[in-house]
Amino acid sequence: MSSFNIPNVRIFDGEEIIPCGTVTVENGKITSVDATSSTTTPTHTLLPGLIDCHVHCNSAAPTALPQSLRFGVTTVCDMHNEYPNIITLRKQIEEEGDCADLKTTSFGATVENGWPGPVVLAHSKDPHVLAEVATWPKLKTKQDAKDYIRERVSEGVDYIKLMHESGTVMGAEFNMPSLELQKAVIDEAHANDLIAVAHATCRKDTLDILGVGVDGLTHQFTDQPPNQEVIDAYLKNGAHLNPTLAAMGSLTTEGKALQEQFAHDPRIQHLLPENARNNMCTCMDFAKLPGCTVDNAYETLRQLKAAGVDVVVGSDAAGPAVGTAWGLSVHQELHLLVHKCGFTPVEALKAATSINARRFRFHDRGRIQPGLRADLVLIEGNPLEDIGETLNLRSVWTKGLKCSTFA
Ligand SMILES: [Zn+2]
Numbered sequence: 001m002s003s004f005n006i007p008n009v010r011i012f013d014g015e016e017i018i019p020c021g022t023v024t025v026e027n028g029k030i031t032s033v034d035a036t037s038s039t040t041t042p043t044h045t046l047l048p049g050l051i052d053c054h055v056h057c058n059s060a061a062p063t064a065l066p067q068s069l070r071f072g073v074t075t076v077c078d079m080h081n082e083y084p085n086i087i088t089l090r091k092q093i094e095e096e097g098d099c100a101d102l103k104t105t106s107f108g109a110t111v112e113n114g115w116p117g118p119v120v121l122a123h124s125k126d127p128h129v130l131a132e133v134a135t136w137p138k139l140k141t142k143q144d145a146k147d148y149i150r151e152r153v154s155e156g157v158d159y160i161k162l163m164h165e166s167g168t169v170m171g172a173e174f175n176m177p178s179l180e181l182q183k184a185v186i187d188e189a190h191a192n193d194l195i196a197v198a199h200a201t202c203r204k205d206t207l208d209i210l211g212v213g214v215d216g217l218t219h220q221f222t223d224q225p226p227n228q229e230v231i232d233a234y235l236k237n238g239a240h241l242n243p244t245l246a247a248m249g250s251l252t253t254e255g256k257a258l259q260e261q262f263a264h265d266p267r268i269q270h271l272l273p274e275n276a277r278n279n280m281c282t283c284m285d286f287a288k289l290p291g292c293t294v295d296n297a298y299e300t301l302r303q304l305k306a307a308g309v310d311v312v313v314g315s316d317a318a319g320p321a322v323g324t325a326w327g328l329s330v331h332q333e334l335h336l337l338v339h340k341c342g343f344t345p346v347e348a349l350k351a352a353t354s355i356n357a358r359r360f361r362f363h364d365r366g367r368i369q370p371g372l373r374a375d376l377v378l379i380e381g382n383p384l385e386d387i388g389e390t391l392n393l394r395s396v397w398t399k400g401l402k403c404s405t406f407a
Contacts, residue, residue: 002400003027006376008038010045012198012346012384014354014367025374028399033368044394045382046401047349048368049375050299051356052330054218054242054314057102059119059128060085061319063273064326065092066098068317070405071327072272072390074375074398075101075365077216077314079161079199080108080116082132085157091158098319098404099102101375102328105161105197105358106152110200111146112124112138113262115165119286123320127361139177145184153192159360160189160196161218164209166201169223169251176205183212188273195360202289209235216240216359218314222248224293226300231307240359242309243301245294247316254294259323262332267391271405272328282322294340301341311337312359313352331390338387344389374400 011018013033020042024032045215055076057064068076078086083106093099108116117133137148152160162182165176177185182198189196190213197216200206203224206217210233220243234241249255263272263280272280305311315329336351337343343351357366365373376397381389397402 001144005081006046006378008036009378010042010382010384011368012045012047012349013336013369014048014350014357015199015224017346017384023368023376025397025400028374028401030368030370030372030374032370042382045379046368047072047377047379047383048331048353048366048396049377049396050352051077051313051362051366052315053077053312054079054244054315054316054326054359056316056318057081057085057089057320057327058318058320059132060088062092063276064319065102066180067088067271067276067325068100069098069325069396069398070393071268071330072377072393072396073100073327074328074377074396075103075362076157076326077103078361081107082135083107083155097401099398101398103158103362105113105159106155106157107137108161109139109148109177110136110163111175111177114177115163115174116168118167118172118174118320123322127269134253139181139185142181142184145181145188148185149188149192149194149311156195160185160194161188162198162209162214164195164198164200164205166202166205168204169221169289169292179208182209184326186213203230206230207317210234210237210239213237214239216242216312217257219244220248220297220300220315222252222287222294222296223289225296226303229301230310231303234309235307240312241301241304242312242314243297244314244316244338245297245301246329246332247284247324248297249294250284252287252292252294253285256281256283258332258335259283262328263325264392268328270392270395272325275317276325279319279322280325284321284323291381296342305342310355310359311351312356314349315338334387334390345384348387349383
């Protein structure tokens with residue numbers, strides 16, 4: 001394997017900024033990070049590979065991982081998928097390369113006729129999809145929870161994903177797991193040294209699932225403004241929040257203009273297939289409850305941030321689900337954190353790198369440090385001051401190998 005230097009760049013190492021420095025990579029790992037003195041200001045900025053802690057590579061779509069990588073996302077966390085698809089995706093990484101790395105929960109902790117059945121079947125009634133849905137777990141008892149975790153451990157999963165969706169925001173009533181069952185899944189995950197994160201989209205579901213010990217949420221609710229109870233519940237658990245603001249905007253349709261702006265950004269047209277662009281410009285439009293607004297999400301996020309709750313970046317990008325695009329939606333999420341929720345560009349980039357890595361215990365990535373994976377993104381300009389510059393993508397490396405788009 002090759003060794004190379006990236007000289008005279010501004011470096012954001014995931015925590016700190018080095019105004020000018022050189023990074024050396026050998027055999028897929030970062031071996032040194034040195035500050036250098038230069039009389040000129042660097043024209044480029046080097047970032048740790050971005051981590052998208054919430055995607056769905058539905059049907060093991062062969063475009064999911066390469067497209068993520070082209071947009072500087074070197075790690076994606078699949079948040080519910082059929083295990084055979086995970087095997088296919090792992091094989092794609094191994095055999096073809098040029099892919100974002102994949103972390104997974106494999107199958108989420110689903111119940112019969114519960115989430116995400118309604119959303120998956122709303123997008124497709126394809127017999128293949130129906131057959132996949134039929135293979136999902138149908139948890140009922142504490143013993144089922146134990147068996148479920150044992151199976152996931154045997155599949156080598158990285159965390160556990162729970163589904164706590166009553167249907168409130170969608171104006172529906174879905175079958176949902178009891179809190180007793182959710183607690184059993186969470187306790188069993190913890191007994192196996194796995195973190196447990198949960199889907200919830202209304203304030204009540206969020207409070208309920210935090211109340212049984214979950215380690216993180218995979219959405220921010222839009223149905224209600226924040227209250228002290230929510231903030232206290234996050235603090236009590238030391239839980240993190242992956243707000244998926246872009247996906248919430250697609251849910252309420254308030255995000256449409258921004259989705260279009262990102263999908264049509266002239267800088268990335270060569271990175272985004274036309275069907276992916278069209279998909280991103282369409283809204284999910286599931287939020288049927290009157291009063292649902294992304295402003296509730298933004299305000300909650302501002303308050304949680306002020307209270308010191310860890311916020312992590314995950315897009316919920318999925319296909320055939322609409323409103324998002326693998327890789328690109330992470331950049332939209334960074335934009336929303338900065339322009340709607342009071343994050344500095346550096347705080348937003350931390351949420352997509354070092355904080356994501358710490359929360360998910362990915363100790364080999366998320367920073368630019370000797371010994372870590374050489375997952376790197378080279379940006380022209382300075383996204384540490386203007387977050388919009390993250391789309392000036394000039395190169396992406398995963399384990400020291402350059403993404404073919406930039407070769
Ligand atoms: Zn999701």
